[in-house]
Amino acid sequence: MNENHKRCGSEGWRALVRHTILPWALADVDLGEDVLEVGPGYGATTDVLAESAPTLTAVEIDDELAAMLTNRFAGNRSVVIDPELLPERLEAAGFDAVDVRTNEFGWIAQATRI
Numbered sequence: 001m002n003e004n005h006k007r008c009g010s011e012g013w014r015a016l017v018r019h020t021i022l023p024w025a026l027a028d029v030d031l032g033e034d035v036l037e038v039g040p041g042y043g044a045t046t047d048v049l050a051e052s053a054p055t056l057t058a059v060e061i062d063d064e065l066a067a068m069l070t071n072r073f074a075g076n077r078s079v080v081i082d083p084e085l086l087p088e089r090l091e092a093a094g095f096d097a098v099d100v101r102t103n104e105f106g107w108i109a110q111a112t113r114i
Helices: 003-009 011-025 044-052 063-072 087-093
Strands: 034-038 055-059 079-081 097-102 108-113
Touching: 011 044, 034 044, 044 055, 063 079
Parallel strands: 034 055, 034 097, 055 079
Antiparallel strands: 097 108
16 A cells, blocks of 8 residues: 555545546446455545445455455445455355456546346
């Protein structure tokens, strides 16, 4: 994790994601029942997706962020934080949609119904 990435945990970033970025990115997307989020980072998108999808699995490879997200969503049974979701398990999991994003000036907002 780099220093710039820490900005993604700010309240300003959370508000921008909730009120601007995700409404735009998800405008025409039916997420379905089971959503996979790749790289939730500090969880700004996870917060919104957890309210929109009945089941959300978030894969975070950074141990510190995965632990933070696990603690934060501990009371929400519809959210699973999985730091080790292996590619061979993806097909068997049967996700309806996947959310993939990059940030730090290379923003790609993509939600795809699969």
